[in-house]
Amino acid sequence: MTIVSTCCPFGLSNVTKCINFVQIKEAKTMVKYNFKKITVVPNGKQFVDIVLSRTQRQTPTVVHKGDRICKLRSFYMRKVKFTESNFNEKLSAIIDEFPRLKEIQPFYEDLLHVLYNKDHYKLALGQVNTAKNKISKIAMDYVKLLKHGDSLYRCKCLKVAALGRMCTVMKGIGPSLAYLEQVRQHIARLPSIDPNTRTLLICGCPNVGKSSFMNKVTRADVAVQPYAFTTKSLFLGHTDYKCLRYQVIDTPGLLDREIEDRNIIELCSITALAHIRAAVLFFLDISGSCGYTIAQQASLFHNIKSVFKNKPLVIVCNKTDLMPMENLSEEDRKLIEEMKDEAMKTEMGASEEAVILEMSTLTEEGVMFHVAMPKSRDDQERLPCIPQVAGEKEKRKTEKDLEDENGGAGVYSASLKKNYILAKEEWKDDIIPEICDCHNVADFVDSDILNRLEELTSEESLRKAEEEEVGFEIEGEELTEKEKNDLAAIRKKKALLIEESRLKKSNAQNRAAVPRKFDKDKKFTRKRMGRELSSLGLDPSSALNRARSKSRGRKRERYDDLSNDAMDVDVNDDEQHKKKKMCLRSKSRSLSRSRSVSRPPHEVVPGEGFKDSSQKIKAIKIGHKSHRKRDKAARRGEADRVIPSLKPKHLFSGKRGNGKNQRR
Amino acid sequence: MPQGDYIDLHRKRNGYRLDHFERKRKKEAREVHKHSTMAQKSLGIKGKMIAKKNYAEKALMKKTLKMHEESSSRRKADENVQEGAVPAYLLDREDTTRAKVLSNTIKQKRKEKAGKWEVPLPKVRPVAEDEMFRVIRSGKRKTKQWKRMVTKATFVGPAFTRKPPKYERFIRPSGLRFTKAHVTHPELKCTFCLEIIGIKKNPNGPMYTSLGVMTRGTIIEVNVSELGLVTPAGKVVWGKYAQVTNNPENDGCINAVLLV
Numbered sequence: 001m002t003i004v005s006t007c008c009p010f011g012l013s014n015v016t017k018c019i020n021f022v023q024i025k026e027a028k029t030m031v032k033y034n035f036k037k038i039t040v041v042p043n044g045k046q047f048v049d050i051v052l053s054r055t056q057r058q059t060p061t062v063v064h065k066g067d068r069i070c071k072l073r074s075f076y077m078r079k080v081k082f083t084e085s086n087f088n089e090k091l092s093a094i095i096d097e098f099p100r101l102k103e104i105q106p107f108y109e110d111l112l113h114v115l116y117n118k119d120h121y122k123l124a125l126g127q128v129n130t131a132k133n134k135i136s137k138i139a140m141d142y143v144k145l146l147k148h149g150d151s152l153y154r155c156k157c158l159k160v161a162a163l164g165r166m167c168t169v170m171k172g173i174g175p176s177l178a179y180l181e182q183v184r185q186h187i188a189r190l191p192s193i194d195p196n197t198r199t200l201l202i203c204g205c206p207n208v209g210k211s212s213f214m215n216k217v218t219r220a221d222v223a224v225q226p227y228a229f230t231t232k233s234l235f236l237g238h239t240d241y242k243c244l245r246y247q248v249i250d251t252p253g254l255l256d257r258e259i260e261d262r263n264i265i266e267l268c269s270i271t272a273l274a275h276i277r278a279a280v281l282f283f284l285d286i287s288g289s290c291g292y293t294i295a296q297q298a299s300l301f302h303n304i305k306s307v308f309k310n311k312p313l314v315i316v317c318n319k320t321d322l323m324p325m326e327n328l329s330e331e332d333r334k335l336i337e338e339m340k341d342e343a344m345k346t347e348m349g350a351s352e353e354a355v356i357l358e359m360s361t362l363t364e365e366g367v368m369f370h371v372a373m374p375k376s377r378d379d380q381e382r383l384p385c386i387p388q389v390a391g392e393k394e395k396r397k398t399e400k401d402l403e404d405e406n407g408g409a410g411v412y413s414a415s416l417k418k419n420y421i422l423a424k425e426e427w428k429d430d431i432i433p434e435i436c437d438c439h440n441v442a443d444f445v446d447s448d449i450l451n452r453l454e455e456l457t458s459e460e461s462l463r464k465a466e467e468e469e470v471g472f473e474i475e476g477e478e479l480t481e482k483e484k485n486d487l488a489a490i491r492k493k494k495a496l497l498i499e500e501s502r503l504k505k506s507n508a509q510n511r512a513a514v515p516r517k518f519d520k521d522k523k524f525t526r527k528r529m530g531r532e533l534s535s536l537g538l539d540p541s542s543a544l545n546r547a548r549s550k551s552r553g554r555k556r557e558r559y560d561d562l563s564n565d566a567m568d569v570d571v572n573d574d575e576q577h578k579k580k581k582m583c584l585r586s587k588s589r590s591l592s593r594s595r596s597v598s599r600p601p602h603e604v605v606p607g608e609g610f611k612d613s614s615q616k617i618k619a620i621k622i623g624h625k626s627h628r629k630r631d632k633a634a635r636r637g638e639a640d641r642v643i644p645s646l647k648p649k650h651l652f653s654g655k656r657g658n659g660k661n662q663r664r
Numbered sequence: 665m666p667q668g669d670y671i672d673l674h675r676k677r678n679g680y681r682l683d684h685f686e687r688k689r690k691k692e693a694r695e696v697h698k699h700s701t702m703a704q705k706s707l708g709i710k711g712k713m714i715a716k717k718n719y720a721e722k723a724l725m726k727k728t729l730k731m732h733e734e735s736s737s738r739r740k741a742d743e744n745v746q747e748g749a750v751p752a753y754l755l756d757r758e759d760t761t762r763a764k765v766l767s768n769t770i771k772q773k774r775k776e777k778a779g780k781w782e783v784p785l786p787k788v789r790p791v792a793e794d795e796m797f798r799v800i801r802s803g804k805r806k807t808k809q810w811k812r813m814v815t816k817a818t819f820v821g822p823a824f825t826r827k828p829p830k831y832e833r834f835i836r837p838s839g840l841r842f843t844k845a846h847v848t849h850p851e852l853k854c855t856f857c858l859e860i861i862g863i864k865k866n867p868n869g870p871m872y873t874s875l876g877v878m879t880r881g882t883i884i885e886v887n888v889s890e891l892g893l894v895t896p897a898g899k900v901v902w903g904k905y906a907q908v909t910n911n912p913e914n915d916g917c918i919n920a921v922l923l924v
Binding site for chain 2: 053056141142144145147148150153154157158161162188189190191220221222223232233234235236655657
């Protein structure tokens with residue numbers, strides 16, 4: 001609507017007139033509803049899920065505590081506003097797409113009222129509207145509050161509160177949404193009846209034959225059954241007559257009741273009768289096989305004749321095959337005459353025949369529209385013309401014909417080898433082996449195999465001939481005795497060298513020259529080595545020393561120097577020897593291969609708290625004894641590394657975006 | 665059957681596909697595995713939501729199973745002692761009650777005099793002044809710092825008008841002013857949205873009470889005429905005290921518990 005500027009030179013009254021005119025014009029343009037294109041109404045929980053996940057995906061997700069306060073505020077305000085706008089959009093879509101009862105055809109308005117109850121429908125839509133307004137209000141309030149948020153935590157709490165309140169509002173309208181979804185599903189399947197075109201309306205008591213007439217005349221496949229109320233809603237069909245398309249509406253049967261007592265099904269048909277401007281065909285069952293006598297049907301007719309005002313009415317007497325018109329009793333005939341008079345009143349100046357019809361839908365007698373046959377123009381007979389060629393063609397005997405002749409599909413099996421082309425005819429039925437000598441015959445099959453064989457044989461014969469000509473020597477000269485011995489000696493030496501190098505290599509890794517698996521009984525001791533060497537006539541002492549030094553700690557020499565220090569004179573030789581022994585035996589010395597020895601362990605340092613060296617030695621002994629047993633048992637001590645949790649959760653849990661969790 | 669129900673109509677006329685039931689059964693059986701892969705593969709918030717839903721289902725299932733496993737067993741019943749039951753050797757004595765029967769109003773008056781009320785939140789975290797107020801710089805060169813702006817929820821009465829801006833020391837922003845509170849009745853367990861009449865006491869100090877600041881633990885007076893309470897004398901009660909139970913500046917609303 002364009003706003004007319006007030007500084008128009010024509011004056012205020014003209015302006016108001018213009019505005020009024022525009023408003024009136026707008027009221028006349030009605031909204032077009034398409035019942036089949038209403039968007040799905042999600043249920044309350046799904047609605048909340050959809051909107052919240054949208055917010056989570058389409059707004060930035062990361063914010064840091066150290067950011068400026070305006071950035072934090074705007075981050076959270078954006079989320080609140082975004083959520084609100086999404087809710088708004090979806091709820092508005094619902095409100096716009098569902099038809100407003102005041103703005104649609106009165107026929108549809110009544111139909112919807114009959115089917116869904118106008119009040120309930122309006123209430124549901126009203127609730128959706130209030131929810132929309134509430135959500136807008138919530139968003140406005142919380143955005144105002146967010147402007148005063150001074151920390152990340154406070155802004156976050158406010159955003160959580162805002163979104164939570166919006167979702168609670170949606171939870172409240174859950175039942176209305178469920179109802180609207182049901183309405184939508186039903187309304188989309190209603191037949192699209194056009195209230196403005198040429199229409200024929202079929203009504204009458206239940207089971208009189210309305211649906212069968214409908215089936216005959218149109219292509220609508222309406223269920224026809226022997227019981228009453230087979231048709232439970234309006235059915236729509238189309239038919240052509242004299243190049244014009246007619247709409248035929250089949251209604252459920254009506255019972256002779258007061259309008260207040262009528263159920264929904266009957267009210268549908270009443271609505272259709274009331275609102276649609278159509279020619280009404282009132283069906284009568286003359287035979288009474290529907291379960292209602294002609295009298296009952298006539299009373300129904302008179303009850304609803306008020307609805308037939310201004311509509312062309314035709315009385316149709318159906319089921320004439322069961323009871324022809326002539327056999328009707330007097331009272332029945334009178335009743336029918338009465339109805340006919342009524343019908344004539346409505347028909348504006350029509351002839352008597354048009355008002356009443358007799359028909360039988362079963363035998364198709366009297367049914368007005370029948371298969372159109374082209375009327376013969378003249379008396380010439382025209383036969384169908386078949387061209388000559390089509391008749392002459394000789395039909396070839398196909399495999400299928402053979403099969404049929406010989407007993408059909410299950411009995412006859414076609415011989416696939418019939419058309420093989422082979423050198424000899426009797427080979428056709430031979431069985432071909434598949435495996436020969438553990439090989440697949442198929443791998444060796446070759447169509448040119450005979451030719452190849454010939455070629456190969458010729459080649460072979462040529463080669464043989466060549467070979468015989470040349471005749472070369474295979475081996476070299478014969479070796480002499482000496483040379484043979486030398487060769488053997490060289491080979492032996494070579495083997496020895498190889499062994500030596502291998503030994504060297506193995507010893508380079510500090511492995512025992514004789515690995516334990518060959519020495520289980522521990523026979524290879526130093527003593528044995530000494531014995532064997534002396535038996536050979538060699539001096540074993542240096543070898544023994546070397547063997548010993550390699551298996552133990554190194555620096556005995558230095559201590560020897562120390563002990564032979566001239567300064568330390570007062571020390572007794574025995575003591576020295578004992579200390580030496582102690583020293584040699586003590587674990588700390590033997591296991592550590594350190595180069596420097598700072599202090600002998602039995603030496604008393606003033607701060608330690610020992611009276612003299614013997615006490616210290618005793619203390620050392622007791623200390624060693626205390627943990628000797630446990631060490632032998634190889635149990636974990638205080639100094640050993642402890643892993644507090646063998647399977648920490650953060651290393652063994654969690655999903656991956658791509659990749660596997662098989663090993664972490 | 666309505667004209668638009670094509671699927672049902674086709675089914676009625678032609679029946680189902682030959683393998684329809686087989687396929688349906690197999691598809692439903694596969695759903696379980698599909699659900700499981702989806703639950704294992706989904707990352708992020710979606711995965712968490714699925715896990716939460718699954719856990720809730722599992723807990724419910726366990727409960728129902730346990731319920732089914734319950735069997736009616738006969739156990740020895742401990743005879744509960746009835747109140748007022750007295751052992752046999754005391755039966756002949758008369759019970760003397762030594763309580764003073766006082767009327768409710770006198771009790772309340774005494775309590776008020778003592779200044780002690782039984783409140784749901786006896787102790788609250790103290791709020792420091794720098795948390796409560798924000799310093800506003802004013803003056804031509806923005807050097808004067810005597811103005812303060814309140815950062816918590818406040819209540820100003822209906823007849824409130826601001827002092828001239830030049831002289832007002834405490835600014836109460838209109839965005840943080842609340843007039844209504846969500847008050848829960850502790851016995852009825854239902855919540856009403858009631859108007860605030862005034863602030864009775866803020867535990868952080870008398871200055872805050874006079875300013876009208878509402879923090880957690882503040883005692884406010886609310887208009888309970890909606891509830892329709894009546895005194896024993898027959899007068900209608902229209903104002904009652906309630907204590908604030910949440911942090912209004914974080915939630916955007918005031919939740920309070922009625923003091924009965």
